[in-house]
Amino acid sequence: MLTNNDIKYIRSLSQKKYRQKYNNFVIEGEKMILETIFFAPDRLVKLYCLPEFKNKYNKDLSLFDEKIEVISLRELKKISNLKTPNQGLALIEIEKENIEDIRKFNFVLYLDDIRDPGNMGTIIRTADWFNVDCIIVSKDSVDIYNPKVLQSSMGSIFRIPVFEYDFNQLDEILGDINIKYYGMLMNGESIYEAEYDFPLVVVIGNESRGISDKIISKLDKKITIPRFNQHTESLNASIATAIVVSEVMRRKKD
Amino acid sequence: MLTNNDIKYIRSLSQKKYRQKYNNFVIEGEKMILETIFFAPDRLVKLYCLPEFKNKYNKDLSLFDEKIEVISLRELKKISNLKTPNQGLALIEIEKENIEDIRKFNFVLYLDDIRDPGNMGTIIRTADWFNVDCIIVSKDSVDIYNPKVLQSSMGSIFRIPVFEYDFNQLDEILGDINIKYYGMLMNGESIYEAEYDFPLVVVIGNESRGISDKIISKLDKKITIPRFNQHTESLNASIATAIVVSEVMRRKKD
Known part of the structure; x- marks a missing residue:
């Protein structure tokens, strides 16, 4: 279950200063989550997703089990920036380019x-x-x-x-x-x-x-x-x- | 002064069916109004603008005197589609392409x-x-x-x-x-x-x-x-x- 601290933390990341402070950013939606898993799996910090998303991609997600939290649509709405939240939201590490x-x-x-x-x-x-x-x-x-x-x-x-x-x-x-x-x-x-x-x-x-x-x-x-x-x-x-x-x-x- | 009928008519043009029915569309803002005057003067049906716009472009606008109605910012807000209305709004004839x-x-x-x-x-x-x-x-x-x-x-x-x-x-x-x-x-x-x-x-x-x-x-x-x-x-x-x-x-x- 999402705590109030989780919600506060995730929402803070809509501002650049907090993204820089915590070195995390937020992506949303089925397509972006899949892109993360396929192209930047090491950068996934945490995935919050609906039960149906977890079931649909169970095999692809199995590697990330300890990073996944299944949440309700009501919870997703509390952390989403979208008018119509879509499947889930993930926290991603900002990569320090060399x-x-x-x-x-x-x-x-x-x-x-x-x-x-x-x-x-x-x-x-x-x-x-x-x-x-x-x-x-x-x-x-x-x-x-x-x-x-x-x-x-x-x-x-x-x-x-x-x-x-x-x-x-x-x-x-x-x-x-x-x-x-x-x-x-x-x-x-x-x-x-x-x-x-x-x-x-x-x-x-x-x-x-x-x-x-x-x-x-x-x-x-x-x-x-x-x-x-x-x-x-x-x-x-x-x-x-x-x-x-x-x-x-x-x-x-x- | 804008009548209620003017307001109703202009607002109806935000829908495609009324644009097609009346063969008119709406443009807004200083830049678009100037583009009309320079590139499609014959298609200008009516220009509603603030007094400062009229004064600034008095010379360019002199050819269109009978088509111009100077209105207040309060009136412009009633007919504008923009969050921040800008200088004026014009009705333009839809050109029937051959x-x-x-x-x-x-x-x-x-x-x-x-x-x-x-x-x-x-x-x-x-x-x-x-x-x-x-x-x-x-x-x-x-x-x-x-x-x-x-x-x-x-x-x-x-x-x-x-x-x-x-x-x-x-x-x-x-x-x-x-x-x-x-x-x-x-x-x-x-x-x-x-x-x-x-x-x-x-x-x-x-x-x-x-x-x-x-x-x-x-x-x-x-x-x-x-x-x-x-x-x-x-x-x-x-x-x-x-x-x-x-x-x-x-x-x-x-």
Whole structure:
């Protein structure tokens, strides 16, 4: 049975400061729980689920017996962030990424203050599809363990490393490597014509103001998605990211 | 001053059946009102705006004097769909697209039951950027005049023709033209390697179940965005659309 302390603890994790303090985040629903079990079993801290979920996946769940607590729908509603709670909720350990790993990557996305949770989740999902080596998010970006981000990432968060660093920290870590920084801007070379040198970091700017000035001065190249209709103003940030990632991967393959 | 009948009429337009009955839809906010004035001035039926908006754009608005009613913020709140109403609200005429126009287009998107308003709006915005000739949406797709669709389309709805037809109607209209139907599926030829023959219709399927069987049997080619990570399941529908549109336009240009 859920204690009041359990409920209080789980609910506290809807805030970034408590996620960081306790090094845990929350995922919800059948699909996300299965993604955890298959792709990040070691990170499962606790699973609260309905009896029908336990029965349905009894075999897959047998390895995690001591971490599972079967609860009622009434209890699930007390800890869920969803309007319609779905099957269960799990606590997951936040993985401490190894900063040195960044140095061995070939194609990295740097997100400079992406603020919309839907955009962030969609970018993580897209980068996972294209097997981008890792994503680095600036400290002012939306938290990647925000429930709406996790929802739009569709489990991809378990398959692609995501680090949180400001650009100058990144640049310090990578300072002695001959890595290129390309930035997505309105006035650069066409993404279809640019040469891509690896290892490569592609920088995506904030939804309203684009890439910050302090980063622009560090770029090796400015690149642009050609606009075929001069009357349009911009593309959605997750759309622009997907188009450039697709183009880089197409060319990388050659 | 707004009458009760005005309020009732405007509010009724939040439902598709009344939009169709009266052939009007609602847009809101400074940006969307300006897009109307610049890109679709003939379609403006009525503008309700705050005095400060009228003053700020007095020159641009002078052509529409008899269509403008200055209202108070209290009145705007009565007719707005937004939590925080912004500057004003306008009634716009639904444009009856000319069915024959489809026959002269070179690159068309067909959306087979796209249900998410955010996806629909984002697809319209992206297609506008790439100057796709038109978008055709199936009758079971989310209504393109749904306020959330209009919000994510960022005014692009005024710059790209959008028709509503089921696929068999489209096929009847185009039956005697040598137009190709390509469908986005999981098991087709790579979008990077496929040849694109124009005139071309690219079919995008529903978010969960993909392209309907009745359309699959009519396709000239199945195309696929290569998956670089075998563990991922799918891409978001608006992301997949953007990637294929970018690729078609890159190749069309050559």
